Amino acid sequence: MISFNQASVVSHDGATILHPFSLELAEQRIAVIGANGSGKSTLARLINGLVEPSSGTVTIGAADTSTPALDTVADGSAVRRAVGFVFTDPAAQLIMPTVIEDVELSLRREHRRAEDRRQAALAALARFGLDGFAERSVHGLSGGQQQLLAIATVLATGPRILVTDEPTTLLDLRNTRIIGDLLTSLTQQVVIVTHNLELAARTDRALVVDQGRIVFDGAPAAAIAHYRDSVAA
Ligand SMILES: Nc1ncnc2c1ncn2[C@@H]1O[C@H](COP(=O)(O)OP(=O)(O)OP(=O)(O)O)[C@@H](O)[C@H]1O
Numbered sequence: 001m002i003s004f005n006q007a008s009v010v011s012h013d014g015a016t017i018l019h020p021f022s023l024e025l026a027e028q029r030i031a032v033i034g035a036n037g038s039g040k041s042t043l044a045r046l047i048n049g050l051v052e053p054s055s056g057t058v059t060i061g062a063a064d065t066s067t068p069a070l071d072t073v074a075d076g077s078a079v080r081r082a083v084g085f086v087f088t089d090p091a092a093q094l095i096m097p098t099v100i101e102d103v104e105l106s107l108r109r110e111h112r113r114a115e116d117r118r119q120a121a122l123a124a125l126a127r128f129g130l131d132g133f134a135e136r137s138v139h140g141l142s143g144g145q146q147q148l149l150a151i152a153t154v155l156a157t158g159p160r161i162l163v164t165d166e167p168t169t170l171l172d173l174r175n176t177r178i179i180g181d182l183l184t185s186l187t188q189q190v191v192i193v194t195h196n197l198e199l200a201a202r203t204d205r206a207l208v209v210d211q212g213r214i215v216f217d218g219a220p221a222a223a224i225a226h227y228r229d230s231v232a233a
Contacts, residue, residue, distance in 0.1 A: 001026045002047055002161065002191070003069065006056035009042050017042050018212050020056055025191070029184060031200035031220060032193045033227055034209035040193045043209060044163050047191060048083035049076045063160060081109075084159035084188075088166040090143075090150035099125065099141070099149060100134040106153045124156035125149075128182075144175025151182065163191045168199060197224050 002025040009018040018039045032040045045051035046058045049072035059069035060082050072079045087093055096102040103121035111117040125131040128148050133141060141149060147167060154162065164183065168176040180199045183190050192199060200206050206223035208216035208230075216226040 001061035001069070002189075003059045003061075004046070004053075004056070005059070007046060007053040007058050008055045009039075009046065009051060010054040016212055018046075021214050022056075023207075023214065023217065025189075025205070027204035028189055029203040029205075030189075030191045031203040031206040031223070032191065032209060033195070033197065033200050033206055033223065034215075035231075038209040039212045040209050041165050043207075044165050044191060044193045045085075046072065047161070047163050048085045049073065049079045050085060060161065081157070082159055083161045083163060084154035084157060086147075086150050086154050086162065086164040086167060088169050090146035091138075093150055093153070094138040094146060097137060098134070099130065099136050099138055102138060102149065103153050103156055106157050110157060120156065124152050128152040142175075143170050144172070144178060147171060147175065147179055148182070151179070155186075155188070159188060161189045161191065162186060163193075165193045166195065167192065168194065168196050197227075200224060 004021055004023045006020045006022055008020040010016050032043060034040055042051055046053060052073050058072040060079055061069050070079050070082060094102050096105050100121050103124050104117045107117050107120050111120050122131060125134055130149055130152060168179050171179060180202060183192060184202045194200055201220045201224060203220050206220040207214050208223050208227045210230060216223050
């Protein structure tokens with residue numbers, strides 16, 4: 001469960017990026033759609049503490065529901081372990097020379113022994129059909145493979161929630177389908193910020209953001225219709 005409690009975000013120069021809002025997100029797959037600059041990425045970044053709320057709180061339900069929820073500010077490192085974040089451009093998070101080293105880097109906390117880390121990294125790559133690329137340069141992968149690798153790298157650490165910011169923006173039709181199929185089949189709770197309305201339609205609940213406010217929250221088909229109407233108006 002992701003809870004926003006009167007959370008708002010105000011920039012350093014005093015501009016309101018997100019007006020105070022409260023929401024409880026319990027669905028397996030959630031889309032966040034809306035115009036450029038409306039505040040979608042900021043909302044997504046609140047979930048794992050990349051952005052801190054200027055007022056209110058954002059909390060993540062603990063794995064053990066009998067213990068208190070994790071606060072994204074007070075419990076920052078636990079929140080970042082619980083919530084994986086995948087950026088639009090995989091190059092932003094793939095930083096090691098080879099594919100396997102990138103996955104190993106993300107696993108350094110989970111597996112202290114190098115050999116354990118390598119085995120876990122190989123298993124993570126195999127899960128996504130990337131094991132044949134282990135020793136390749138990350139830059140030698142196609143855009144779709146890089147996005148898959150970025151997701152594999154984040155999932156390897158075992159987050160309970162995955163937040164993805166425009167995961168298909170840089171991809172062609174085939175890779176868009178592959179990433180969409182993956183995101184809609186994961187056991188993790190997944191929050192997808194997207195301009196891809198076909199992908200949004202495959203979720204359980206969609207939020208429409210407009211000028212820093214959540215202007216619609218409900219079934220994806222109705223949310224998409226609301227967004228289209230607002231553009232046509
Ligand atoms: N750190 C910041 N300081 C000042 N303004 C910011 C900051 N971060 C975001 N903004 C502004 O807040 C607004 C919302 O940005 P955000 O990236 O959340 O929008 P978005 O809906 O994800 O846009 P897009 O679809 O173009 O990615 C934009 O006007 C942006 O310029």
